[in-house]
């Protein structure tokens with residue numbers, strides 16, 4: 001990969017942790033994360049900041065400031081924490097990239113849009129999930145979009161490090177890909193899974209393990 005295309009991927013990390021990439025971008029970035037430790041570390045740094053943003057009420061923030069209230073403090077808090085624990089050039093560089101990514105994301109979307117992006121649209125449609133593997137505990141909500149259906153999956157008990165893929169079934173019985181994730185053992189995972197099947201055409205989804213066996217299923 002040349003430096004320029006790596007810059008493009010790196011600039012998408014902020015949008016990635018906010019769940020704002022479309023599926024092809026998301027798939028490409030996830031493939032890159034599989035072998036790029038630098039970008040994985042950057043994602044790990046960005047997640048707490050994205051979570052801090054999710055705490056802020058977007059309706060109380062206008063688009064006037066380029067950077068939303070709370071963002072500066074959240075980032076400064078991280079910088080102070082970093083300085084206390086490590087004082088290496090690489091750590092400072094990491095924070096610099098974090099700031100640049102977040103600033104770019106804030107300018108790209110507008111402050112209030114950025115905050116809205118971190119919060120789930122309301123109302124979500126809750127669906128009943130059947131756990132077909134005894135260890136797995138999961139819940140799911142649907143978000144109907146103009147481009148398809150989003151599944152917000154919260155789960156524990158998927159085998160640590162094992163790959164899983166998700167398919168959405170349409171009214172004709174055809175399966176459509178909705179993304180992939182890696183199990184985190186007893187730790188909680190929260191995935192936003194996107195499929196091109198419109199909500200009115202979708203009748204269910206399944207989570208499949210590496211052998212194609214169904215681990216989790218839901219009928220809408």
Ligand SMILES: [Zn+2]
Nearest residue numbers: 006036038039
């Ligand atoms: Zn990278």
